[in-house]
Each structure stands twice: as structure tokens, then as C-alpha cells.
Amino acid sequence: MRNICFNLLIATLFLVTGCTAPQKEEKTTYKIASYNLRMDTERDSINAWPNRKEMVNSLIVYHDFDIMGTQEGFIHQLKDIAKIPYLDYVGAGRDDGKEAGEHSAIFYNSEKFEVLDKGDFWFSENPETPGLGWDATCCNRICSWAKFKDKAKDHVFYVFNSHFDHQGVKAREESGKLLVSKIEEIAKGEKVIITGDFNSTPDTEQIKLLQDNFNDAFKHSEEPPYGPVGTFNAFKWNSSFDSRIDYIFVSSDIKVLKYGVLTDSKENRYPSDHYPVVADVVLN
Numbered sequence: 001m002r003n004i005c006f007n008l009l010i011a012t013l014f015l016v017t018g019c020t021a022p023q024k025e026e027k028t029t030y031k032i033a034s035y036n037l038r039m040d041t042e043r044d045s046i047n048a049w050p051n052r053k054e055m056v057n058s059l060i061v062y063h064d065f066d067i068m069g070t071q072e073g074f075i076h077q078l079k080d081i082a083k084i085p086y087l088d089y090v091g092a093g094r095d096d097g098k099e100a101g102e103h104s105a106i107f108y109n110s111e112k113f114e115v116l117d118k119g120d121f122w123f124s125e126n127p128e129t130p131g132l133g134w135d136a137t138c139c140n141r142i143c144s145w146a147k148f149k150d151k152a153k154d155h156v157f158y159v160f161n162s163h164f165d166h167q168g169v170k171a172r173e174e175s176g177k178l179l180v181s182k183i184e185e186i187a188k189g190e191k192v193i194i195t196g197d198f199n200s201t202p203d204t205e206q207i208k209l210l211q212d213n214f215n216d217a218f219k220h221s222e223e224p225p226y227g228p229v230g231t232f233n234a235f236k237w238n239s240s241f242d243s244r245i246d247y248i249f250v251s252s253d254i255k256v257l258k259y260g261v262l263t264d265s266k267e268n269r270y271p272s273d274h275y276p277v278v279a280d281v282v283l284n
Helices: 002-017 042-047 053-063 075-081 169-187 205-213
Strands: 029-036 067-071 087-090 106-109 113-122 142-150 156-163 192-197 246-250 255-261 277-282
Touching (some): 029 192, 029 246, 053 075, 067 156, 106 113, 106 142, 169 205, 246 277
Parallel strands (some): 029 067, 156 192
């Protein structure tokens, strides 16, 4: 009886004084994705971009990504995705630093975030200008980055999105070193999210270097990883590729709640030759 009276007294005091019980701070979760869109080429026939762009957009809208690092997109592909009303993007073409060639563009929900700063660098001995790096023989490779602020919160964070070379072994190794160095130079200890198609399996020098400096979302997810380990499908239905070459990394001050590889399809066709890699993260 005494405990009941005491509890009633406390409740009455809260009502009279206008006090409320202390509330726990609500955590803000962001859905991060890395998605190689597959360049638009007629060689893909039924899987060429015009035949799957609506599949890509539907997937993005349904899963409601907050931030999405993309690879291989030409400017017209990016503009098709940007038709989603709330999406905008940053990132330059790898061939001229403007719109030519493939992009490593970062899409973001413009209703939630504003861009405080942005930039690009190339994976080469001269990272400030377009060009081939080390033993790469085919393509320029670019990293696009942006500094974001949540409009409703005080959260500020960087996103770096990359596409490493698919042929040059030394190019991939040196790209890993350059990426870590550039993140240190640009972000200066702020919260960082890294997305990309690294064309590298977890046993390679460059991925081990990234894992030494950042948390691999696959390994640090609080929930068990969802979906297949492999992130590439080559447009082959029920493919059995088990190589993990697409990644999301975060700085140690960001918590990874969930990680998954999405195998969404329609009529036995995939939206891209890579699966999107997704992580739910908490910055505070």
C-alpha cells in the first residue's frame, strides 16, 4: 500500500510541476547502398539500360535508400534515376571531370540532406586530373565524395564512392592506398561512409587495408548478413557467383545495424549485373 501511495505522489508531482519523465534520445538510422548500375551498352541486348531502367528506379524507390553510391553510370543513366523526385546526385564523369564517361556518382535524398562540400579525384599518380593509373590500360578510374548534413539533425558526415580498376593488379593495390590517404586528407577525422565496386575480394591487399582503417559493414553488422555473399550476377538468372567485390565501409564511430545483398528481380531478370549492397547505419 505504501509503494502504491508513493508512486501516486510521484505521478502527481510530475503533473503539477509540468515535468515529464526523461526520454531516451531517438537514434537516427540511414539506409546506405552501393550499386553498380552496369553501363548502358547495346551489347547487353534485353539487359541494355532502356530495358531495365524502370526496374532500377522501382528498386531504389521501394527500398528507400537515403544515400546510394553508384558505379558505371553514364550521364543519361544518372538523369534517368534523378527523375525520382526526391533524389539528386553529385559526381563527375571520369573522362573529363565533367560529364564524359562513366561516373561514380552519389545519389542522396535531397529532402533530408544538403551538400556542404564535394569533389572528385582519380586513381592515378596524378589524382587531381583525369588519367590512367599505374598498370591500368583500359579506363580512367574516379572517386567522387561529398560532405552531407542532415537537415533535421546536426549530423555531418562524408561519403566516398569508388570504382577500382578491373584489370590492373597494381592499380587496385595503389588505389586502396590512395583512397585511405585521401579520406584522411579530406575528412580529417569526421564520420565517413565508403561505398564502391572495388573489383577485389576480401583476401586482397587493398581490401585488407580498408578493413584495417574502417569497419566492413558485412563483418560489423549487429544482425547476421542477409542474402548471398557474392555481389555480382553477370545478368545470369540464379547465378552462383560467390565473390564479394562490392562493399560498404564505415568509420568506427558509425554503428552498422543491418547489412544485406538484395537479389530483387522481375520476370527472371535482374536490374543490373551487380546486386545492390545495403546497410542500415546509425551516426549518433
